[in-house]
Amino acid sequence: MGKTLFDKVWDSHVVKKIEGGPDVVFIDRHMVHEVTSPVAFLGLKNRGLKVLHPEKTFATADHNTPTINQHLPVEDPLSASQLQALETNAKEHGISHWGLGHEKNGIVHVVGPEYGITQPGATIVCGDSHTSTHGAFGAIAFGIGTSEVEMVLSSQCIMQPKPKKMRINVNGTLQKGVSPKDVALYIISKLTTSGATGYFVEYAGDVFENMTMEGRMTVCNLSIEMGARGGMIAPDETTFEYVKGREFTPSGAAWDKAMAYWETLKTDADASFDQEYTYDASDIEPMITYGTNPGMGMGISKNIPNAADLDGGVSTYEKSLGYMNFNQGDSMIGKKIDYVFLGSCTNGRIEDFRAFAELVKGKKKADHVTAWLVPGSHKVEAAIKEEGLLDILTEAGFELREPGCSACLAMNDDKVPAGKLAVSTSNRNFEGRQGPGSRTLLASPLVAAASAVNGVVSDPRELIA
Amino acid sequence: MAYDKFEILTSSAVPLPIENVDTDQIIPARFLKATERVGFGDNLFRDWRYNTDGSPKQDFVLNNPTYSGQILVGGKNFGSGSSREHAAWSVYDYGFRCVISSFFADIFKGNCLNIGVLPVQVSAEFLDKIFKAIEADPKAEIKVDLPAQTVTLVSTGESESFDINSYKKGNMLNGFDDIDYLQNIKGEIVEFAKELPL
Numbered sequence: 001m002g003k004t005l006f007d008k009v010w011d012s013h014v015v016k017k018i019e020g021g022p023d024v025v026f027i028d029r030h031m032v033h034e035v036t037s038p039v040a041f042l043g044l045k046n047r048g049l050k051v052l053h054p055e056k057t058f059a060t061a062d063h064n065t066p067t068i069n070q071h072l073p074v075e076d077p078l079s080a081s082q083l084q085a086l087e088t089n090a091k092e093h094g095i096s097h098w099g100l101g102h103e104k105n106g107i108v109h110v111v112g113p114e115y116g117i118t119q120p121g122a123t124i125v126c127g128d129s130h131t132s133t134h135g136a137f138g139a140i141a142f143g144i145g146t147s148e149v150e151m152v153l154s155s156q157c158i159m160q161p162k163p164k165k166m167r168i169n170v171n172g173t174l175q176k177g178v179s180p181k182d183v184a185l186y187i188i189s190k191l192t193t194s195g196a197t198g199y200f201v202e203y204a205g206d207v208f209e210n211m212t213m214e215g216r217m218t219v220c221n222l223s224i225e226m227g228a229r230g231g232m233i234a235p236d237e238t239t240f241e242y243v244k245g246r247e248f249t250p251s252g253a254a255w256d257k258a259m260a261y262w263e264t265l266k267t268d269a270d271a272s273f274d275q276e277y278t279y280d281a282s283d284i285e286p287m288i289t290y291g292t293n294p295g296m297g298m299g300i301s302k303n304i305p306n307a308a309d310l311d312g313g314v315s316t317y318e319k320s321l322g323y324m325n326f327n328q329g330d331s332m333i334g335k336k337i338d339y340v341f342l343g344s345c346t347n348g349r350i351e352d353f354r355a356f357a358e359l360v361k362g363k364k365k366a367d368h369v370t371a372w373l374v375p376g377s378h379k380v381e382a383a384i385k386e387e388g389l390l391d392i393l394t395e396a397g398f399e400l401r402e403p404g405c406s407a408c409l410a411m412n413d414d415k416v417p418a419g420k421l422a423v424s425t426s427n428r429n430f431e432g433r434q435g436p437g438s439r440t441l442l443a444s445p446l447v448a449a450a451s452a453v454n455g456v457v458s459d460p461r462e463l464i465a
Numbered sequence: 466m467a468y469d470k471f472e473i474l475t476s477s478a479v480p481l482p483i484e485n486v487d488t489d490q491i492i493p494a495r496f497l498k499a500t501e502r503v504g505f506g507d508n509l510f511r512d513w514r515y516n517t518d519g520s521p522k523q524d525f526v527l528n529n530p531t532y533s534g535q536i537l538v539g540g541k542n543f544g545s546g547s548s549r550e551h552a553a554w555s556v557y558d559y560g561f562r563c564v565i566s567s568f569f570a571d572i573f574k575g576n577c578l579n580i581g582v583l584p585v586q587v588s589a590e591f592l593d594k595i596f597k598a599i600e601a602d603p604k605a606e607i608k609v610d611l612p613a614q615t616v617t618l619v620s621t622g623e624s625e626s627f628d629i630n631s632y633k634k635g636n637m638l639n640g641f642d643d644i645d646y647l648q649n650i651k652g653e654i655v656e657f658a659k660e661l662p663l
């Protein structure tokens with residue numbers, strides 16, 4: 001029987017199978033950041049171990065970094081000590097370190113692809129669940145815990161049972177104003193936050209084939225929000241075109257060799273999946289969430305479902321709406337918002353800023369809205385300036401901050417105050433995710449832009465020509 | 466980091482009958498700033514447990530002295546969200562050695578197994594029975610028997626078996642972790658790496 005894309009990459013990395021236990025899987029690229037690594041480095045020290053492959057390990061600071069005045073010393077002593085620990089550990093073990101202020105600094109899942117660290121057919125891990133982003137290149141990429149970070153540092157391997165396989169097909173043409181983020185939120189709303197637990201997903205169909213690499217990254221990024229370990233898309237011309245010529249990409253003869261491997265990376269026609277879903281692109285409209293997990297989303301023109309129409313989980317559902325201070329049957333359009341966050345490894349890339357800027361061009365931000373526009377990396381920040389987007393944004397009353405995770409997880413000062421309502425392009429709307437008591441609506445950059453301009457939740461289709 | 470061996474645990478339990486408890490609730494991001502693994506138990510369920518002024522919220526179960534024990538019983542899809550192992554640490558450091566639910570998020574479950582917290586997945590019906598037993602008697606004891614892979618309501622003797630792969634089971638029984646294992650096969654790993662295309 002044929003193999004899936006996932007099988008091909010996984011099987012070729014299995015060092016050893018343990019009877020009744022996990023596979024020992026070799027890891028090609030290990031991304032490290034300041035929050036989930038210090039205890040792992042401490043563990044190495046306590047056991048007297050070294051990093052086995054420093055050249056396959058890449059460190060960047062992102063979760064805990066301020067997004068203004070990055071040239072000044074970090075004020076929060078705890079954040080500063082984590083950043084310092086990363087720098088010290090990287091130096092001690094000979095790992096490349098793109099710390100705060102480094103020209104290549106940015107969110108780990110944004111800089112990996114930007115510099116060609118992310119490649120088709122690779123196994124990639126990081127102590128962050130949205131490592132699934134890198135699956136856009138046909139890599140197997142997933143988030144790990146700190147004990148596993150220690151494992152990979154010390155042995156370049158991870159021990160995991162092979163996940164089951166799921167394929168999600170979306171066919172047809174996306175409507176105007178519908179972005180990759182909406183496709184992902186739509187799928188999660190269908191499958192729920194645990195619908196893909198235990199699976200690794202392959203996305204297939206013309207919608208993904210026609211998507212840019214950045215769009216594919218947004219989709220794969222959100223795989224974890226339906227419980228999947230990760231998601232991947234078979235590499236094609238779009239992928240190879242993107243990867244070519246980047247700093248860590250192979251070149252010359254090595255490129256030809258890599259291409260020969262990469263071109264084999266597709267699911268065979270006779271391969272089978274444990275689970276398969278198929279959706280129609282024309283059913284997807286711009287999405288918005290109304291609850292406290294990413295599965296609680298709907299088309300922006302719809303109303304919040306009634307508890308009576310659910311099968312089970314009513315008290316949890318009511319708790320969630322209670323937290324959000326919404327009622328069953330409410331329309332989201334027209335709800336007054338306080339904050340807009342454009343950024344994160346989900347939607348902090350240049351195409352996201354282009355989409356946002358195009359919509360707000362010639363308009364003005366609503367006065368009562370606080371907007372945080374946070375590029376995913378310095379490279380994105382530079383492109384925003386070069387392409388003239390900054391002028392458009394400034395003209396419309398927006399400011400640009402410096403790169404980092406920022407309000408995606410609100411570990412730094414970018415916290416949405418209690419009770420305030422934020423439209424966010426990030427990936428999680430959990431209680432307090434963007435600051436204690438904050439209320440988050442997940443949406444695409446276009447929905448965020450339309451809402452920022454109108455000051456209320458808005459359908460971007462009404463603002464685009 | 467090695468942890469205490471786990472064999473048979475008989476204890477009363479703390480009930481948390483909420484679905485989709487995510488890791489941001491288990492430990493909010495602002496408490497992830499440590500560079501050592503200490504003190505995480507204090508911030509377990511921080512925002513459900515304490516008011517903004519630091520006073521305990523009386524209606525949250527961890528602040529209710531009626532409930533205690535080394536077992537935490539949670540609703541369906543426990544531990545969804547981020548990969549932060551800090552969530553599992555905070556559960557362990559608070560004093561729980563076992564979490565029972567009818568469904569666990571993947572990464573959280575793996576993290577628990579790596580640090581010595583046993584995730585026990587039971588059927589929705591059995592979970593319901595456990596919640597009812599605790600409701601009827603907050604001191605109701607639950608016996609989690611790892612060698613036999615069973616979980617039993619001590620008062621009624623009702624029991625269900627649970628799954629765990631034999632490798633992880635061996636680790637839990639012996640207090641070993643994966644890093645010990647991987648160090649032992651390092652030679653094989655180094656040989657393997659030579660053949661890889663990337």
Ligand code: SF4
Binds near residue numbers: 108130346409
């Ligand atoms: S932007 Fe958010 S999801 Fe992405 S790496 Fe940072 S904290 Fe994680």
